[in-house]
Structure formats: structure tokens, C-alpha cells
Amino acid sequence: MLTPQTALSDFVVEIERTFTQGDAARTVELIERHPLESWFGLRPERFHEILESLTRDGANESPFLRVLAATLLTTNPATVADQLGGEHSSAAEEPADAQVTPVDVLVVIGQLFKYRLEGRPVAALEAGKAIDTHASVMTPIFDRTRGWSLFAAVQLGLTAMLAGDFNQALMRFKQARMSARSSALAFLARDACAKAAVIEAVYGDTERARTLLEEADGIARTESWAEPTIDAAYAIAAAMVRLSEPKEAVRMLEAIPLGDIGEIWPFYVAALHRAYAVAGNPQDSARRVAKFEHLPLPAREGEGFTGSVMLLCSAATKISVGDGVAARDAIAKADQNLLLTKLVTAILELQVGRPKEALRITAELSEHTRDLRQLQVWRLSVIAGSYFLLGSIDECRDVFEFALDLPGGLRPDEAAIFPVQLRELAEEMFEQWPRGAEVDVTSVELYVLQQQVLSERELEVLRSLAAGYTREEIAKSHFISMNTLKAHLRAIYRKLGAGSRAAAVLEAERRGLI
Secondary structure, three states, X not given: OOOHHHHHHHHHHHXXXXXXXXXXXXXXXXXXXXXXXXXXXXXXXXXXXXXXXXXXXXXXXXXXXXXXXXHHOOOOHHHHHHHHOOOOOOOOOOOOOOOOOHHHHHHHHHHHHHHHHOOOHHHHHHHHHHHHOOOOOOOOOXXXXXXXXXXXXXXXXXXXXXXXXXXXXXXXXXXXXXXXXXXXXXXXXXXXXXXXXXXHHHHOOHHHHXXXXXXHHOOOOOOOOOHHHHHHXXXXXXXXXXXXXXXXXXXXXXXXXXXXXXXXXXXXXXXXXXXXXXXXXXXXXXXXXXXXXXXXXXXXXXXXXXXXXXXXXXXXXXXXXOOXXXXXXXXXXXXXXXHHHHHHHHHHHHHOOOHHHHHHHHHOOHHXXXXXXXXXXXXXXXXXXXXXXXXXXXXXXXXXXXXXXXXXXXXXXXXXXXXXXXXXXXXXXXXXXXXXXXXXXXXXXXXXXXXXXXXXXXXXXXXXXXOOOOHHHHHHHXXXXXXXXXXXXXXXXXXXXXXXXHHHHXXXXXXXXX
């Protein structure tokens, strides 16, 4: 009986046999007809060795093999394809109605690899759009592309993950999970399940993550070298769905072999940061993440999720200890187009006492957080906190009600995201609001509500104080009387807990208000 394990291993045995016997033509034919099985069945170093030998020995008359070699041996595949011109015909050429041309896909995949390894996932995501021109319709029943549609969907999903477009990544992984596949390439579908589960477990719906892990369990393993990397993604998701037992989640994450994590290392960092924080010590969380900062990881500061994850983790830690200046500095270096960057910015604005600005930011995020449940709850928490500080209790009630109406109701770990003042208010308003030990065990508040909020006019006066203007100059520039200015100054000093101009400015700087 042919199983995923035997299908892939039998193919590898055949490749090794023909190559060892010196039958280059037959080896080339096998690789052309089964490129993905060759790629993932043979150990990478062995496949490289075979490709180098075949191209060196004159088998490079095959356009497909030359582009494949360029993709895997670090040459620019686009350059090779351009040199080939229209010579894309080969033994690997698909039927006339096939939607994916292997050479075209390989060229784009090579660009994805190049950009991702340079720490440029956003550029990779842009380059990946070219694949859609070659794969307009997926194949859920019959695989007419010999695995290329499935493989491309997984690669595009991973690229979107690293770029920080989690919604697109989930869509790509769903496409991969629905694609027809041969038994030898079953691991690609398992990979899609595991990586989608990571997104859901860290930023989306933990129940959906559990379902994806169950789906992955139902897909038989192969002997591909890619399996340990898939296992690592699976383990990250499995740990994060157990955050109700934070110490166990930390143990599970720490048990993952670092050498198996591969390109999804940013999600491992984010998971570690969250798990340690939930376990009760944000400083441990910060120290654990800091260990990754000095590694030569493929990331460019400020580009995509890879270039922002450690900055945003740092910002979250600084927010939790009330260091608004350091938090704002970290956020400023992150990718400003990321949903996460905008959400953390809103959290900071609320933390430092600017609820109107927090509301402005969160109003723009509704469409993007809708299908990422945890981020949606974070957003709702910020909105509720903003209305609370503005004294709009009726609006708080509306937000609580919206949260309770989430599919399946608000879960205890989600209620824990709301600061204690909001939880107490919600418990008074709604009998069904989660409460008790289940909430307390996972309680990691996104921010601390400042009871004294500066008005917009007080903030303007504070900025003028910080700029060194005299009282007379401030009163004149703001068109207010000296008595009105004195009232503003008294309110500013009281709300900041300061007894002088200098102390008020220093406290405002510490909070990140100015």
C-alpha cells in the first residue's frame, strides 16, 4: 500500500539509484517530473549536490532544471529565466489547460526566498503577486499542477505572515488546505495547517487554532526534511492555546529546538514574550526576547513583522511599566503600516492619557481586526478604556455588549485583556461577563488606566511649558487670560502629581505625553 511515507521515500530511492548509476538523463527526467518530491524528499545538501553535478555535466540544456538550480543554489532565477527566453518547454511542461507553469512559479519563488532571506518580507509579498497571474483558479479535486498550486499557496502564506499581513496569510493557507495533493506532498497541507494555527493561536481565535491542529493531526507524516520545521510551528500553536496554564505554555515553548523553528522565528519570539508575561513577570519576558536581538536574524528594522516584532514586544513591556517615552521610541522604529503597530500605538495613547487619539486610531482598524479575534478583543479593550476615561459609561456598556456577542461569547482569557477597572464595571453591568479564577490566571492587562486625563487644551499648555515659554507668552499664544492659564496649570500639576513646572514636564516626558 502506498502511503505518504513510502510515496516520498520510494521516490528518493529511485532518484539516488539513477544518479549513482550515472544515468543523468533519467535523473533529470525524474526531477523534472517530480521537482517538489525531489526538493523535499532529498536532504537539501544532497539535492544541491545532485543539481550541481547535473548542471555541471551538461544536463543544463533543461530550462526547468537550470531555473531550479538557480533557485536553490542562490543564483538569481529571474536572470536565468530571462536568458532562456521562451525556452520553457521541457519534460516538466504541464498540459495545455494547466494553470501553473513550473518555470514561472520557480522564478517568483526564487525571488520570495531571496527577499525573505534579506529580511525584506514586504518586498517578497509584492513580488509574490506575480504568482496569481499563473494560478487564477485553485484545484480542490484534481491536482493538475503536480503540487505547484499547493506549494505556491504555502509560500505566499508564509511570506504574508512575515510581512505582517495575517489576514492574507490565513487566506493563502486556507487555499493550500483546500488544494488537491498527492500523498507524497501531504506534508505541505500539514504545513499550512500548522502555520495557520500559529497565527490563530498568537493573534486570532484559539479555538480555531485547536481545530487546525486537529486537522494537522489527521494528515499523515512523510519522511521529508521539512517535517521538523512543521513540528516546531505545531508546537508553538499548541503552547499558545494552553495559556490558561502559563507555566506549562512557557515550558512547551522552551522545549522547541531552536534549529527547527526556521523562518517563523518572529512568531516564536512573540509567543515567548506573551507566555512569560502571562506567567507573571514582564521583566522575564523582556529579558527572554532581548536574547534574540543580537542574533544575525534575517530582518531589517522597520520592515514587516520580522523587522518589527522585537520592537513591538519592547514597546508592550515599556507600556506595562509606564515608560511611555521608551515605548514611543520603539513604536516609531517599527513598520508603521502594520496592524499591530497601529494597535500598540493606540494602547500607548490610552496609557498616557490621550483617549481621543486612541479612539481615532482604533476606528480605522475595525475591518482589519474583524477576523483576528484576539486583536479584535485588544481593540475593544482600548475602545472601552477610552470611553471610560472620557466618562462615557453608556458607550462602555455598548462595547462590553459587543464583546459578549462575539461568536461563542467572551471567553475568560479574553476578559482578562480588559483592565481590572473595566472588568469590575462590566461585571456590574452584565451577569454573563466572565469572572473569577479563570480570568485571574490569564490576566495580563494591555494598559493601566490613568484616572486623571489631561484635556486637549491642557496638553497644548503642557507642550508650551516644555518648550520653555513664559506664562505671559503661553497666555498670549493660546488667547486666554492669566487666570485661565493658572487654572490650567493647577489642573496639569494635580493630574501629573507634580509640584512645579519642571516636575510636570519631566513626568509628562516619562509618560510619553510630550
